[in-house]
Amino acid sequence: MLHIYCPHCAEYREEEEFHCAGQAHIARPLDPEACSDEEWGEYLFFRKNPRGLHHELWVHAAGCRKFFNLTRDTQSYEIKEVYMIGEQPSVVAGSVQQTTASGAKS
Amino acid sequence: MSEMNNMTAAESAATKAAVMNQVPGPDVEGQSPLHHADFAGLAKRGMQEGGIHLRELALLGHLTLRCDSSNHEQVACVAAILGVSLPLTPLTSAEKGAYSIRWMSPDEWLILVPGLEAFSIESQFRDAMPGHYSLVNSSGGSTVLMLSGDNAVELLKKSTTVDWHLSEFPVGKVVSTLFAKSTATIRRTGDQCFELVIRRSFADYIWLWIQDASLEYGLVIKA
Numbered sequence: 096m097l098h099i100y101c102p103h104c105a106e107y108r109e110e111e112e113f114h115c116a117g118q119a120h121i122a123r124p125l126d127p128e129a130c131s132d133e134e135w136g137e138y139l140f141f142r143k144n145p146r147g148l149h150h151e152l153w154v155h156a157a158g159c160r161k162f163f164n165l166t167r168d169t170q171s172y173e174i175k176e177v178y179m180i181g182e183q184p185s186v187v188a189g190s191v192q193q194t195t196a197s198g199a200k201s
Numbered sequence: 202m203s204e205m206n207n208m209t210a211a212e213s214a215a216t217k218a219a220v221m222n223q224v225p226g227p228d229v230e231g232q233s234p235l236h237h238a239d240f241a242g243l244a245k246r247g248m249q250e251g252g253i254h255l256r257e258l259a260l261l262g263h264l265t266l267r268c269d270s271s272n273h274e275q276v277a278c279v280a281a282i283l284g285v286s287l288p289l290t291p292l293t294s295a296e297k298g299a300y301s302i303r304w305m306s307p308d309e310w311l312i313l314v315p316g317l318e319a320f321s322i323e324s325q326f327r328d329a330m331p332g333h334y335s336l337v338n339s340s341g342g343s344t345v346l347m348l349s350g351d352n353a354v355e356l357l358k359k360s361t362t363v364d365w366h367l368s369e370f371p372v373g374k375v376v377s378t379l380f381a382k383s384t385a386t387i388r389r390t391g392d393q394c395f396e397l398v399i400r401r402s403f404a405d406y407i408w409l410w411i412q413d414a415s416l417e418y419g420l421v422i423k424a
């Protein structure tokens with residue numbers, strides 16, 4: 096089980112309270128009508144499946160029911176960072192920073 | 202925030218159309234989701250000593266409020282109506298007399314009031330609350346269990362993944378979590394006393410679960 100920090104509740108909870116809602120930072124095209132089929136298909140269907148760091152959208156489904164972002168290593172399952180919607184990750188592929196799972200980014 | 206927060210008094214009053222008294226007249230008996238369990242009878246016939254004490258706070262008024270915690274007018278309005286301020290710190294609660302408020306999320310609170318006062322309080326919100334907000338009477342959707350006794354914490358440990366140590370979970374703290382895999386909002390009201398707000402449709406399942414989980418401690422039903 097993952098032990099996940101909810102930045103809204105400001106404490107750690109068990110994984111069973113959460114749902115993963117897939118890849119984070121997927122921007123909806125501002126003008127869908129202007130998209131080619133390929134662009135729209137990319138947006139709608141195609142997702143990253145990295146071995147290593149992955150930025151995911153999670154929801155505290157049984158708790159506060161709010162969404163947040165989480166950076167996880169898909170190989171070790173280690174949670175590197177939790178951050179709010181609208182924020183950018185500070186731990187990214189190739190970065191040397193090795194924070195542990197914490198919401199305490201401050 | 203947005204211009205939706207600047208409703209005129211007339212526009213606010215127009216939202217009153219959505220409010221109606223959900224409590225039937227005195228000729229219709231109100232029945233809680235655990236009516237069939239007959240807690241009143243079990244309290245007389247059942248065990249009188251044991252490590253778990255269980256009571257249902259039936260037919261309370263459950264009001265779900267969603268508003269903007271940074272809107273001082275809204276926060277002040279809630280305090281004026283209920284006589285107690287919205288708890289703005291995550292996982293905290295506040296109460297005064299028969300009114301209590303639980304933090305549910307950064308923009309959501311659960312207010313419990315005596316069942317017969319729910320309509321009046323809803324109406325006061327519609328009259329006085331400024332700006333963009335939502336108040337939903339969800340009284341029929343859930344019920345409240347009071348769990349206490351020397352083994353109350355042990356029973357919660359079996360049923361949830363939350364840390365119940367007093368240093369982590371002081372009196373007044375509230376969490377929405379999973380209790381035996383069904384959703385529950387649990388608040389500590391005393392060292393060994395807890396309030397569970399549970400879904401109506403799960404009430405019977407949780408009643409069965411609590412009976413089973415308290416077999417080793419002894420279950421005392423309080424009316």
Ligand SMILES: [Zn+2]
Nearest residue numbers: 101104155159
């Ligand atoms: Zn949360």
